[in-house]
Amino acid sequence: MAVYARWFRKKLKKSSNIKRGYGFVRKLYTWGSFPLPRVIRQRKDKQGKMATVRKRGKGYEIRVYCGLGVNYGRKDKSMTWIPEPGMTPRQIEKALEKVKFQFEQEVLNGTYLNSSMTFAQFVEVWREDYAKEHLAIKTYARYEGFLKRILPALGHIKLNNLNVNHLHRFYKNLGEKGINLKTRKDKNGKPIGDAKLSPKTIYEHHRLISEILNKAVRWGMLDVNVASRATPPKVPHTEISILDDEQVKTLVAALNKEAIQHRAMILLLLYTGMRRGELCGLEWKDIDFETQMLRICRSSQYVGNRKLITKEPKTRSGIREFMLSSSACTLLKEYRQWQDEQKKLIGDEWQETDRLFTQWNGLPIYPDTVTKWFARFIERNNFPHVTLHSLRHTNASLMIAEGVDVCTVSKRLGHANTSTTLNIYTHAIPSKDTEAAERLEQALSI
DSSP: OHHHHHHHHHHHHHOSOHHHHHHHHHHHHHHTSSOOOSEEEEEEOTTSOEEEEEEETTEEEEEEEEEEOTTSOEEEEEEEEOOOTTOOHHHHHHHHHHHHHHHHHHHHHTOOOOTTOBHHHHHHHHIIIIIHHHSOHHHHHHHHHHHHHHHHHHTTSBGGGOOHHHHHHHHHHHTSTTOOTTOOBOTTSOBSSOOOOOHHHHHHHHHHHHHHHHHHHHTTSOSSOGGGGOOOOOOOOOOOOOOOHHHHHHHHHHHTTSOHHHHHHHHHHHHHOOOHHHHHTOBGGGEETTTTEEEEOOEEEEOSTTOEEEEOOSSGGGSEEEEOOHHHHHHHHHHHHHHHHHHHHHGGGOOOOOBSSBOTTSSBOOHHHHHHHHHHHHHHTTOOSOOTTHHHHHHHHHHHHTTOOHHHHHHHHTOSOHHHHHHHHOOOOHHHHHHHHHHHHHHHOO
């Protein structure tokens, strides 16, 4: 064997055909001149890919050649397979061949994911292969905000090492003071309040982690979603805030003292029950004043970095038409006249967009602008704590309390199912609740 080896080294120095020399040494291995190396087999497919198996301790390393990198270095992908205890050499050989073939096919087809990757690395795969294509723009932007907290805490952990304790410690950390980056600050830069995240926000972080890990399970990266075993903070039940009959009258009276553009925005929300984004997406062509019909077919949303997008409403049933009241039509005609006067005052700086509600120069208004103005209006008039979305709840509850059938209410709100309307908006208005109690007493009296 030593003679053959010395002769081959001399031959290799003289020969420029490396492949020929390599072929000769393979023949030497085949002839049994000296024992086979730790490389058990080599398998090459039609595309030139090669799978190699090496014995590594108690297991076997399977490595697939994936071509050359940018600097002409080899690009390989590998995995380790460990036989089950008690397997015979023949069983190991058969099982190893099967695992090797499956692994090579996954690499060739681009479906292989490395189980040793970190949580942050898998999140990047989740982004590219799922989130960017399937999530709504606003949902994706909100998730990215959550990931700014999740990845620094959990991103370094290997995906298959992530456990329930990691999640519980993370949830506890989210509930500590100072974690809320969006907390209002005073003139000295100090946060106003304790700057903690609410249980609902912490639960939304948990739900995102669970959604990502569900994809890891579905794609064969994990056997179980550990987030399903975790216990996030309990979200306290909060009653939806609505205005009763008297409060609505007081609200309308206060709005009549405000500027026409603000009065039109808020009263239209109250008259129709539409969402904030749908209000900001309205165009004049969506209103037929002759038939008093309003069509909702788009929604404006703010997704961060001062980016305003326009898309279809939240659900397919969100595209809808319904009739406006005479009072609403009169208000909108008055507002349109005011807007036409503003166009003349602005002159060449006005940018025509056909939107009902705009900035000073005609560009679409930001949804947060409406929300902030309404919050200041509520505080200025000492109303109970209600949000802009409370007007939608109030609209639905008023219709149901006045005997409007649920199907009509559901259609006007843009719900896909009447069950959604019943589950959310059947709040008893106190004045009607008293009336119901009195009627029941009369019906049951003997």
